[in-house]
Amino acid sequence: SYELTQAPSVSVAPGQTARITCGGNNIGSKSVHWYQQKPGQAPVLVVYDDSDRPSGIPERFSGSNSGNTATLTISRVEAGDEADYYCQVWDSSSDHPKGVFGGGTKLTAL
Amino acid sequence: EVQLVESGGGLVQRGGSLRLSCAASGFTSSNYDMDWVRQAPGKGLEWISYISSSSRTIYYADSVKGRFTISRDNAKNSLYLQMNSLRDEDTAVYYCARDFSSRLDYWGQGTLVTVSS
Numbered sequence: 064s065y066e067l068t069q070a071p072s073v074s075v076a077p078g079q080t081a082r083i084t085c086g087g088n089n090i091g092s093k094s095v096h097w098y099q100q101k102p103g104q105a106p107v108l109v110v111y112d113d114s115d116r117p118s119g120i121p122e123r124f125s126g127s128n129s130g131n132t133a134t135l136t137i138s139r140v141e142a143g144d145e146a147d148y149y150c151q152v153w154d155s156s157s158d159h160p161k162g163v164f165g166g167g168t169k170l171t172a173l
Numbered sequence: 174e175v176q177l178v179e180s181g182g183g184l185v186q187r188g189g190s191l192r193l194s195c196a197a198s199g200f201t202s203s204n205y206d207m208d209w210v211r212q213a214p215g216k217g218l219e220w221i222s223y224i225s226s227s228s229r230t231i232y233y234a235d236s237v238k239g240r241f242t243i244s245r246d247n248a249k250n251s252l253y254l255q256m257n258s259l260r261d262e263d264t265a266v267y268y269c270a271r272d273f274s275s276r277l278d279y280w281g282q283g284t285l286v287t288v289s290s
Contacts, residue, residue, distance in 0.1 A: 064235075094274075094276075096276040098277070106210075106218065106268070106277070107280070108276060108278050111276040112276070117278065147217075149217065151220075153275035162208060162220030162223065162234075162275075164219065165217075
């Protein structure tokens with residue numbers, strides 16, 4: 064089955080740039096979506112189809128995807144960006160397609 | 174405003190059953206595919222099931238296949254998850270989400286299912 068690998072945690076000083084990666088076999092051939100989840104809240108879509116932003120999501124959030132790694136980049140990190148971030152793809156490689164989430168990365172603004 | 178509201182969670186004994194509901198509003202639910210995603214306490218997100226807008230196509234995660242059944246009633250703007258033979262590891266917050274081209278663009282607030290031995 065298809066697996067997505069994320070680092071458990073990333074720390075960055077406020078105002079700096081955070082890069083959260085999502086590894087998967089030839090993930091560059093898939094559409095990657097990213098979700099932000101704050102404690103006690105439901106996830107929120109922040110980037111879809113590798114690099115598009117839903118309305119209302121700040122331009123500070125951007126994404127890229129190539130080869131075996133997709134990356135969510137958060138520029139000028141703010142304290143309010145502290146959250147868990149999950150990548151997600153749809154794995155259609157078998158007769159039984161499945162949604163797949165990465166294990167999540169906790170972003171801490173130091 | 175798009176809203177998804179889950180209900181039906183609660184405490185259930187191991188081996189028991191529970192039916193979750195998800196009420197959709199603010200959009201034409203019959204035009205959208207839907208998913209269920211769960212999150213065990215302190216753990217990450219786990220996708221568990223998908224249903225197409227017409228109910229013709231349904232998929233399940235291996236962890237719930239044969240025990241859970243997803244369904245929908247477009248006339249009632251509702252999504253369901255029938256959960257049977259519940260196990261300890263099914264304890265989680267269950268979210269319904271709107272699926273637009275594989276991205277989950279709106280989520281409910283979740284409903285907690287606790288399986289007790």
